[in-house]
Amino acid sequence: QVQLVESGGGLVQAGGSLRLSCAASGRTFSSYAMGWFRQAPGKDRQFVAVINYRAARTYYADSVKGRFTISRDTATNTVYLQMNSLKPDDTADYYCAAATKYDIPTKYGEYDYWGQGTQVTVSS
Numbered sequence: 001q002v003q004l005v006e007s008g009g010g011l012v013q014a015g016g017s018l019r020l021s022c023a024a025s026g027r028t029f030s031s032y033a034m035g036w037f038r039q040a041p042g043k044d045r046q047f048v049a050v051i052n053y054r055a056a057r058t059y060y061a062d063s064v065k066g067r068f069t070i071s072r073d074t075a076t077n078t079v080y081l082q083m084n085s086l087k088p089d090d091t092a093d094y095y096c097a098a099a100t101k102y103d104i105p106t107k108y109g110e111y112d113y114w115g116q117g118t119q120v121t122v123s124s
Contacts, residue, residue, distance in 0.1 A: 004113055005023045006118040007023070016122070017083060018083045020120075021080055022078065024096075025077070034096065039095070040092040048068065051070045063089075086122045094120055096114070097111035
């Protein structure tokens with residue numbers, strides 16, 4: 001079993017930055033691909049970014065490419081999402097997820113474990 005706990009959300013002005021963290025429990029963290037999704041009110045959960053288990057590959061949604069950076073620290077079992085140049089459209093609940101079977105999963109159904117989410121609000 002893996003438990004994921006997100007933190008770092010909050011209210012920020014457009015153009016600002018936030019760094020989200022996801023603390024993972026479990027001894028096999030380093031073997032999971034880790035991803036971030038987001039869900040705005042009334043919308044489906046949307047893929048944001050993923051990093052594979054070796055941290056050798058990353059992949060981003062077009063809407064965040066060049067602004068967001070995903071990284072992971074195996075020593076602390078933590079995944080980060082650095083978000084720069086934030087826009088009001090980035091407002092959503094952000095979720096961390098772990099995948100055990102895929103290298104670069106981008107679909108909701110490819111993930112096995114989910115956190116509870118952290119809220120990000122970007123004001124204009």
